[in-house]
Amino acid sequence: MKYHVLPFIITASSNDLVLQNAYSICVINNKSMKSFLEEIDSKCISIVDEEILNKYFQDNQKEALEYLFNNKIIEEEKNIHLEFSKIHFLTNDSLFYESLTFNCKGNKFDYKIDKLDNDFEYLDFYNDTLYIVILNPFNLYYFKELVNFFKNKDLLCKFAFSYNNCFYFSNYYKREWGNPCPLCFFSQIEAMLRSESKAYKIMNFQTILDIIYRNDPKFEVNIIFTNYSALGIVNHLLNDLNCFNNYDINKISYIDLNNRNMNYDCALHWELCDCYE
Numbered sequence: 001m002k003y004h005v006l007p008f009i010i011t012a013s014s015n016d017l018v019l020q021n022a023y024s025i026c027v028i029n030n031k032s033m034k035s036f037l038e039e040i041d042s043k044c045i046s047i048v049d050e051e052i053l054n055k056y057f058q059d060n061q062k063e064a065l066e067y068l069f070n071n072k073i074i075e076e077e078k079n080i081h082l083e084f085s086k087i088h089f090l091t092n093d094s095l096f097y098e099s100l101t102f103n104c105k106g107n108k109f110d111y112k113i114d115k116l117d118n119d120f121e122y123l124d125f126y127n128d129t130l131y132i133v134i135l136n137p138f139n140l141y142y143f144k145e146l147v148n149f150f151k152n153k154d155l156l157c158k159f160a161f162s163y164n165n166c167f168y169f170s171n172y173y174k175r176e177w178g179n180p181c182p183l184c185f186f187s188q189i190e191a192m193l194r195s196e197s198k199a200y201k202i203m204n205f206q207t208i209l210d211i212i213y214r215n216d217p218k219f220e221v222n223i224i225f226t227n228y229s230a231l232g233i234v235n236h237l238l239n240d241l242n243c244f245n246n247y248d249i250n251k252i253s254y255i256d257l258n259n260r261n262m263n264y265d266c267a268l269h270w271e272l273c274d275c276y277e
Contacts, residue, residue, distance in 0.1 A: 002049045003065075003074040007271040010041050022274070023072040032056045033064065037073075046268055047077060080177045082243040084130040084156055090116040090123075091134035099230045100134075107238065118142065125155055130172075132237060135161040137222035140186075140213065147182045151175050151275070157182070160237060162223040164193060164205045167233050168254040171267040172243065173275075179250055180267035181275040188252075188268060223257065232260065 008021040017028040017037065028034055036056040040048065057064040068074045087109050089100050100113045114123060116133070125131070133146060138161040150157040150173075159170040159182045170185040193206030212219050225233075233255065243249050250267045269275070 002047050002077040003068075004077045005040055005046050005048060005074055006072055007269040008037075008041075008073060009271060010037055019071070019073070021072060026071050032060070033067070036064075044268060046266065048074060077246065078177065080174075080179065080246060080249055082130075082156075082172055082249055085110065085128040086126070087111040087130045087132060087241070089113045089132050089134065090120070091136075092116045093134065093136040093225075095225055095227070095230050096134050096136065096234065099227065099234045103231065103234050103238065109241065120146065121149070125153060127155065129156070130241075131155055131157040133157065133159045134233075134237075135159070136225070137220035138162050139218055139220045141218045143186070144183065151181060158237075159185075160233065163189065163221055165223065165257050166254045167223075167257060169236065169240070169252065171250045171252050175275065177249075178275070180269045181273060184270040184273050184275060185252055185267055187270040187273070188265075229257070236262070 006021055006023075008019050011018045011020075013027070015029065017034045019026050019028060019037065028037065033056075036052070039045070039052075045052075053061050053064065065074075089104075089111065091097050091100065091113075092115070094115070097113060097115055104111050104113065116135075131150065135143060143159070143161065147157075147159070154175040156172065156174045158172050161168055168185070168189060170182045171180060173179060173181050175181075190206060193204060194210075197204045197207045209219070209221070236253075236255070247266065251264060252267045253262060253264045255262055
C-alpha cells in the first residue's frame with residue numbers, strides 16, 4: 001500500500017516538533033514520528049510506502065498510520081487514469097499554432113487547435129476533452145486566470161510555457177484528482193530560482209522578474225522561436241500523451257533552450273494552494 005503525503009510545515013520547538021497543515025496543528029514528541037516527518041520534509045517525499053513506514057515504526061506501524069490518517073498528514077494514494085476523447089490545443093503564439101496545425105496531421109487522436117487571447121471564455125469547453133495550453137509570451141496574471149478557470153470547471157488540462165530561457169511542461173491536472181495543479185508547478189519553478197539566487201548571492205532571472213512584477217503584474221516573458229525550435233516542443237507534447245500510471249500523470253519537465261537538454265521531476269503540492277483539499 002502507498003500513501004500520499006498532504007502538504008505540511010514543521011517547526012522545532014524545544015524537544016518537540018510542531019506540525020501545521022490545512023486541517024490541524026499538532027505537537028509531536030514521539031522520537032520515531034519526529035524522525036519520520038523530518039525525513040519526509042527534508043527530502044520532499046510525496047509518496048510513502050511500507051518500506052519507509054517499517055523503517056521508523058516496525059511493530060507500531062498500525063498505530064502510526066492511525067495517527068497520520070487522523071491528523072490528515074497522509075491519505076491513501078488515488079489511482080488516477082488519463083482518459084479523454086479529444087485534445088484541444090490552445091496557444092497565444094502564432095508559430096506554435098502553425099507548428100501544431102502541421103505536425104498533428106496523422107495523429108491518432110481527435111484534436112482541435114485554437115488561437116488563445118485574453119477573452120478565452122468564449123470558447124466551448126467539454127468534460128471529455130484534454131486541454132493543452134501553450135503560452136509564449138508568458139503572462140503570470142493571465143496564467144493564473146486560466147488555471148483557475150480550468151480548476152473551477154474541473155477540466156483536464158496541461159500547461160506548457162516559456163520562462164527563464166526554458167520551456168516548461170506541467171503535469172496533467174484535474175481538480176477531482178486532488179493532484180498538484182499548474183500553480184503548484186509554477187511555485188516550484190519560482191522557489192528553485194529564488195533558492196539559486198540566495199545560494200550564489202546573485203541577481204538572476206527570478207529576482208529581476210520579482211522587481212518587475214511589483215510595478216507591472218501583467219509583464220510578459222517572451223522568447224522568439226524558429227520553426228525548428230518549436231518542433232521539438234510540439235513533438236514532446238505529442239509524444240507525452242500515453243500515460244500509464246500516477247508517475248506519468250504527475251511528471252513535470254522542461255527543456256533548457258541553451259543546450260536542448262530535457263529534465264524531469266515529479267509535481268509537488270504547494271503548501272499555499274488549496275488544490276489538494
